Amino acid sequence: MAPYQPSADWQFEVPTTGTKRLPPAAALDTATTVGGRQGYDDTALGHFGTGLKAASLSHADSLTVISRTKRSPSTGRRWLTARAQADFSCDIVDPGYCQDLVDRYDGVIQWQGTIVRWDRVRAFETITTGQADRYLNDAIEKLETHLGLYLHRFLARDGFNIDIVVEDVRTKEELDHRGVEPIDPFGYRVPGRAGYPRTYTAPVEGVGGVALTAHIWPPKSPLVSFRGIGPLAERQGFYIYRNDRLVQAGGWNSTRSPEGHLALARIAVDLPSAPNDVFSLTVKKDGVTVTPAFARGLEQAVDATGHAFAAYAQEAALTYREAARRATEPQRKAVLPAGKGIDPKLRRTLRDELPELVGEDPIAFRWDSLPSAAFFELDREQREVRLNREYRQVLNGGRRGGLNDAPVIKSMLYLMVNEIFQKEQVRAVHTDNVALWNSVLVTAARCEMER
DSSP: OOEEOOOOSSOEEEEEOOOOSSOHHHHHHHHTSTTOOOOOOTTOSOOSSOHHHHHHHTTEEEEEEEEEOSSSOOEEEEEEHHHHHHOSOOEEEOHHHHHHHHHHTBTTBSSSEEEEEEEEEGGGGGOOTTOHHHHHHHHHHHHHHHHHHHTHHHHTSTTOOOEEEEEOTTTOOEEEEEEOOOOOTTOOSSOSSTTOSEEEEEEETTTEEEEEEEEEOOTTOOOHHHHTTSOHHHHSEEEEEETTEEEEESBOTTSSOOOGGGTTEEEEEEOOSSOOSSEEEOTTSSOEEEOHHHHHHHHHOBOTTOOBTHHHHHHHHHHHHHHHHSOOOOOOOOBOOBOTTSOHHHHHHHHHHSOBOTTOOOBEEEEEOOOTTOSEEEETTTTEEEEEGGGHHHHTTTSOOOTTOOHHHHHHHHHHHHHHHHOSSOOHHHHHHHHHHHHHHHHHHHHHHHO
């Protein structure tokens, strides 16, 4: 196995922090072995020993894993798709390159951690000229939603963070930076029906009592955690967790068929930690298969008061039908989505509160050199709001600016100019409004500078 240094073409890197039980070299040899045997504990997310390799090489031509601990230097291994098709050997990565890459993530990786890197990501090669920004935005949106949903319990904890950063490999300029927010599929503010959520216990043969926490969502919820994670027909049913990681987001596991009237019904289930013959993970760990013993257990499930699980679906359907009979509620006008330059938490709130126009490019914000008399300018062709860099420091209270800074002024401008960006032609009234807003905002910024 010869030392190897990855190229810089079409790469994708994920740095993580964590503690290794084995020295990096021994742990990496196991991790990069197909079906590598290791002692998974009861709380481990790994299971089959194939996920990292199969998932990576299905998307990229090269997988590189680099790791270090407090007591061991940085070590790396590399898999090639071409090599995997011929034999099961991998390369040892040059130690100097390993350390350089770890140093690049100084602050994220401190005493110990691991970097997983993909080279020659095949999807990137399909991007047509001029479409890179749109492709990256769509890809990041999907990745942000997937990670936010399936890892929402982890993301809700202090000290666990995932950031998605887009960087120009030539200039090292940070083009986009989003912190992934948890998307809790049970994160409504008020339940859709009094008395819920309820926790039922299903006696499952071969397993014992299985807890089912049944929720009824409020009807017509605009929240991303309800409408933004996929078709409602596919998102009703069981949400199954293994060691706090969501492995199935909806579906009835052949215990019943999906129905439109059950769109509000979601049930949280934590898989038993002990091995059993009733629940089985799919190889991709994106679903669970069950035996008929689970369906028999559901028929007998009751909560602490004796309320039967069989009545839960009826009450969820009744809640849906009652809402459908009510008078139509006021509908907010659809808007262009918020894009780069707006804090991820703010984007999430905007998505929750306002319906978005499908298939439209987002409105982005960036700082630029503008005349002193202009607080902002609109670039309709690029769909950008350009803010005057002269007033940046005062808006940030003297703090160092970042890509997603000044959220208050950006959110106000987003709401004010959204309609202008939607128009095919800008009317005189819109031009006059922009001039008015600029005059007031410039005066306000100068007043703040004088203070």
